[in-house]
Amino acid sequence: DTGVSQDPRHKITKRGQNVTFRCDPISEHNRLYWYRQTLGQGPEFLTYFQNEAQLEKSRLLSDRFSAERPKGSFSTLEIQRTEQGDSAMYLCASSFRESSYNEQFFGPGTRLTVL
Amino acid sequence: GQQLNQSPQSMFIQEGEDVSMNCTSSSIFNTWLWYKQDPGEGPVLLIALYKAGELTSNGRLTAQFGITRKDSFLNISASIPSDVGIYFCAGLNSNSGYALNFGKGTSLLVTP
Numbered sequence: 696d697t698g699v700s701q702d703p704r705h706k707i708t709k710r711g712q713n714v715t716f717r718c719d720p721i722s723e724h725n726r727l728y729w730y731r732q733t734l735g736q737g738p739e740f741l742t743y744f745q746n747e748a749q750l751e752k753s754r755l756l757s758d759r760f761s762a763e764r765p766k767g768s769f770s771t772l773e774i775q776r777t778e779q780g781d782s783a784m785y786l787c788a789s790s791f792r793e794s795s796y797n798e799q800f801f802g803p804g805t806r807l808t809v810l
Numbered sequence: 811g812q813q814l815n816q817s818p819q820s821m822f823i824q825e826g827e828d829v830s831m832n833c834t835s836s837s838i839f840n841t842w843l844w845y846k847q848d849p850g851e852g853p854v855l856l857i858a859l860y861k862a863g864e865l866t867s868n869g870r871l872t873a874q875f876g877i878t879r880k881d882s883f884l885n886i887s888a889s890i891p892s893d894v895g896i897y898f899c900a901g902l903n904s905n906s907g908y909a910l911n912f913g914k915g916t917s918l919l920v921t922p
Contacts, residue, residue: 699852726908737813737898737912738853751907786852790908796860797841797902799910801852 697721699802701787707808708777715773716805720789727770728799729762730786731755738786738801744770745792777809812837816899816913824921829886831916833899841902842875842882843910846895853898857884889920 700719708714720727725746730738741760742752746767756762759777764770774781784806788799816833823829833842841860845853857868859875859882866873872885882899896917900910 701852728908728910730910735914737816737900737914738910739912740909743908751909753909788852796858797904797908798843798855798858800855801845804850804852806850 699787699789699800701785701802701805703805704803705806705808707810709810710777710779712777713773713775714777714807715771716785716787716807717769717771718787718802719769720787721791721800723791724789724800725767725792726790727764728788728790729770729772730788730801732784732786732804733782741772774807777807779809782807782809812911814899814901814911814913816916818916819914820917820919822919822921823889825890827889829889829893829918830883831885831897831899832881832883833901833913834881835901835911836880837901837903837911838879839901839903839911840879841904842873843900843902844871844873844882844884845898845900847898847915848895856897886918889918891920891922894918894920 728743729741732738744764759775784804786804788801844856847853857873864875870887896915899913
């Protein structure tokens with residue numbers, strides 16, 4: 696399968712714990728995006744990388760959230776001291792910068808539940 | 811980012827009927843994308859639009875980029891049960907960045 700992959704698919708944690716999610720983009724894609732989606736809403740942008748550089752961050756990305764893409768391939772999203780309000784689906788997407796098209800392809804998501 | 815106005819919120823139709831949904835924005839976009847999302851899965855890209863007035867088809871799906879650049883429309887012809895899902899519009903202005911702005915979705919139910 697050459698699509699975007701995310702791990703884990705589901706995560707249940709207790710409030711106050713730290714969690715980390717991984718995203719592997721489509722292999723030739725050099726742009727990678729993180730979005731968050733809550734029930735009944737469309738995805739909301741969190742941040743995006745071009746290669747290893749984090750170029751854009753949303754105000755939704757509080758200081759408890761940190762994202763990395765150290766080698767310009769896979770990315771991790773860490774949430775520290777989780778809160779119940781962090782419960783959501785975390786989606787990763789990727790796209791190809793050299794294409795003139797802005798199509799973003801999404802992974803299956805990681806469903807986070809904070810108890 | 812801004813949230814787009816997508817309507818209708820939900821539709822309940824019979825198999826074989828045509829479906830229309832639309833999306834409006836207060837800002838100009840240079841890209842409109844339409845996605846379909848099944849429960850527990852990520853959105854799947856259906857159609858991408860890049861020019862004002864552009865009309866693009868993908869099988870039974872047809873989408874249009876509004877001439878004002880502030881709206882887009884998606885039509886599904888001859889609906890079938892597997893069309894069930896939530897359809898999202900997303901707009902982007904690459905001159906301002908690459909964050910997609912999404913609508914709240916249109917939930918489509920199709921009865922056989």
